[in-house]
Amino acid sequence: MKKAIVVASINTSFPNDEKHYFGVDRGALYLSKQGIMMEEAIGDFDTVNEDEMNLISKYSKNIHRLNQIKDETDLEVALSRIINLNFKEIDIYGALGGRVDHLYANLILLNRYINQAKIKLIDVNNEITILNEKKEYELLKNKFKYHSFFAQDEALISLEGFKYDLYHYLLTKNDIITISNEIMSKRAKLTIHSGSLLYIQSKDKY
Template structure:
């Protein structure tokens, strides 16, 4: 089972959802993202938020459409996305995808990125991806990984919360061998695969991988 979470980011940045609509997967709405799912013909399994970004009419429709509604007070320590993500991780899915989590307010995007980093550090964490119409973002701990060519031409590698040690890129236009990448480095922005597959590996740290089509 995968869990797809729809946040309240700009609808123009949300990709087509048809390829993610598998019968065994669950959809979760976060605040206004709940209304976005209903507008696209997807009835969420659950919804989280204070719903301060929807109209009274939209909230009434949400209440009649969703049985598992977790409405919380606006005054709280967690963001609505954090509440949904915490619940999703506890369901032990194979993967969690975040939609409507980029664009709009920069503070929300950065908070979502930090949440992904935090959950990536947990043992047995599911794979986490943040997806919009032009980008896919995911995070990896030290190890060796294969990447496959897809519609997203560019691949960028950014250090997460610390330096990255021993980064090696093979099958890329700009290869690296056992390179130390300090936090804040932009060395690995906009790389490209030269064939159908490539590999990246590193020995220490956390990498933020961004695949973009522009």
């Protein structure tokens, strides 16, 4: 299964042993400065100077330059192009810091391609994805202490092996009862009986 690594800002930590990189706007500059070859650099590059643009060109198989006046965000265009290239797994780094409007828009984008690819938003303290299959998920204890589940509309779920377990609980979209749960032993079980969940793994900054 083809996996894309998307880097959307500078000073972002990302894995350097993958095959297919995409740089979004200043993320493309950051990747090229690390000497990482990109499938494509996408953005309006309005804050990038000529020397920097040359560096990006050197490290990109393709550059997709957007008009500054546009109806879509850079990441939105990038995702649509990556989906069209048939990537089924897309990890996005550097899309959670900064402005809350962008963060919120990026959560919306997670939803848009839910049936075409498994998309994650990742930074050092958070990993976010959508779970929408009616099945039992095995979740492993990992570097993230907290596991939070939010219903998209509503979701019927069960949790087993967590600090706070639930049995056939109907979670509504205004419910925050399933925030900051913790996996008690090595693994735990989440069952989605119906609906879909925003799944946020997180740890404290300090």
